[in-house]
Amino acid sequence: MVNDLLLRAARGEPVERLPVWIMRQAGRYLPEYHKLRAESTFFQMCQCPETASELTMQPVDRFAGLLDAAIIFSDILVIPQALGMHVEMLEGKGPHFPTPLNTPDDLKTLQKNPNISSILGYVMDAISLARTRLENRVPLLGFSGAPWTLMAYMIEGGGSKSFAKAKTWLFRYQEASHELLKLLTKTISVYLVEQVKAGAQMLQIFDSWAGELSPRDFFEFAYPYLVEICNTVKKSLRECRIEPVPMIVYAKGAWYALDKLCDSGYDVVGLDWLQDPAEAVRIRGNRRVTFQGNLDPSILYGSHETIEQRVKEMIEAFGKKDYIINLGHGITPAVKVEDVRFFLEQCHKYGRN
Numbered sequence: 001m002v003n004d005l006l007l008r009a010a011r012g013e014p015v016e017r018l019p020v021w022i023m024r025q026a027g028r029y030l031p032e033y034h035k036l037r038a039e040s041t042f043f044q045m046c047q048c049p050e051t052a053s054e055l056t057m058q059p060v061d062r063f064a065g066l067l068d069a070a071i072i073f074s075d076i077l078v079i080p081q082a083l084g085m086h087v088e089m090l091e092g093k094g095p096h097f098p099t100p101l102n103t104p105d106d107l108k109t110l111q112k113n114p115n116i117s118s119i120l121g122y123v124m125d126a127i128s129l130a131r132t133r134l135e136n137r138v139p140l141l142g143f144s145g146a147p148w149t150l151m152a153y154m155i156e157g158g159g160s161k162s163f164a165k166a167k168t169w170l171f172r173y174q175e176a177s178h179e180l181l182k183l184l185t186k187t188i189s190v191y192l193v194e195q196v197k198a199g200a201q202m203l204q205i206f207d208s209w210a211g212e213l214s215p216r217d218f219f220e221f222a223y224p225y226l227v228e229i230c231n232t233v234k235k236s237l238r239e240c241r242i243e244p245v246p247m248i249v250y251a252k253g254a255w256y257a258l259d260k261l262c263d264s265g266y267d268v269v270g271l272d273w274l275q276d277p278a279e280a281v282r283i284r285g286n287r288r289v290t291f292q293g294n295l296d297p298s299i300l301y302g303s304h305e306t307i308e309q310r311v312k313e314m315i316e317a318f319g320k321k322d323y324i325i326n327l328g329h330g331i332t333p334a335v336k337v338e339d340v341r342f343f344l345e346q347c348h349k350y351g352r353n
């Protein structure tokens with residue numbers, strides 16, 4: 001591995017410079033993304049290993065020497081698809097499920113034992129192809145959505161403001177909710193193990209809607225499943241005589257759970273920008289956990305002076321060890337490519353040890 005800063009930081013080893021990557025680094029802020037996107041639908045791009053691996057490479061090539069990780073181009077919604085649901089990506093509207101789960105009776109329509117390595121074989125092929133293209137320049141991340149976030153999409157049928165339908169399940173159909181969360185947990189665990197077998201060197205789990213839950217409900221409907229996924233994936237890999245890869249948990253909005261997330265078994269806890277870095281470091285104490293994050297993605301709309309100042313402050317607060325620089329959520333389509341480059345340069349300037 002030419003540049004293994006990410007893997008070393010995730011394991012708590014010393015680094016000569018803090019690693020940096022960006023959530024959603026392959027995407028609509030890149031003109032080269034739009035070029036490929038014009039030729040196919042979003043999910044066609046995900047399903048074509050050639051295209052998905054090319055999209056994975058786009059930010060790594062453009063910001064060569066500045067980005068310390070690649071993340072496989074895909075989407076969290078391939079899991080509902082593997083369970084038999086239809087999902088499309090609507091222009092300017094985001095994900096859409098024409099027939100979302102309505103009542104517990106609809107659980108019958110889901111595939112209970114999907115053959116993940118075959119149904120999502122295109123993701124594993126994209127991972128293997130991306131590893132070949134990367135030539136060990138930087139590590140490749142695999143990922144999955146978390147059970148609660150995927151459950152919310154499957155019931156809401158897309159994005160939501162109030163999560164009224166998904167919450168109706170949580171508070172009216174507890175048993176069915178746990179049944180669905182268990183099915184998702186099992187499926188996601190298999191999926192992540194397959195990604196590692198295909199070549200993923202680190203894994204991130206996105207619980208993007210964690211912050212919609214109260215602390216009480218996060219600890220009933222989200223946290224136990226996140227822990228189970230981490231344990232199951234590491235155990236399954238050991239049983240296959242594969243060294244477990246570092247795992248990142250990113251539970252957006254679950255600031256109240258930081259203390260517990262530090263005990264969840266994940267090597268890295270991803271933070272959004274609602275967390276104060278110094279306070280997060282205090283809560284972690286001397287536990288062996290690496291933090292990742294957490295610049296407000298909108299800072300990239302700011303002046304270079306502001307970007308530089310905020311990067312400097314953030315690094316000072318997190319410290320030069322046990323830390324991976326990232327944004328607090330995915331980069332937005334309106335950000336200018338040259339401002340991303342400036343951000344990455346500042347991370348290099350202030351992240352040196």
Ligand SMILES: Cc1c2[nH]c(c1CCC(=O)O)Cc1[nH]c(c(CCC(=O)O)c1C)Cc1[nH]c(c(CCC(=O)O)c1C)Cc1[nH]c(c(C)c1CCC(=O)O)C2
Binds near residue numbers: 042092
């Ligand atoms: C919630 C979620 C989704 N997908 C994902 C999440 C979790 C991360 C987060 O919280 O942001 C994860 C994701 N989606 C995508 C990646 C690719 C890898 C990367 O570069 O990070 C990753 C890691 C590509 C994508 N996923 C999507 C795009 C844009 C698709 C297009 O070109 O139309 C890309 C590049 C589409 C997508 N996919 C999803 C949404 C809500 C949308 C629409 C976004 C919008 O319209 O603003 C579901």
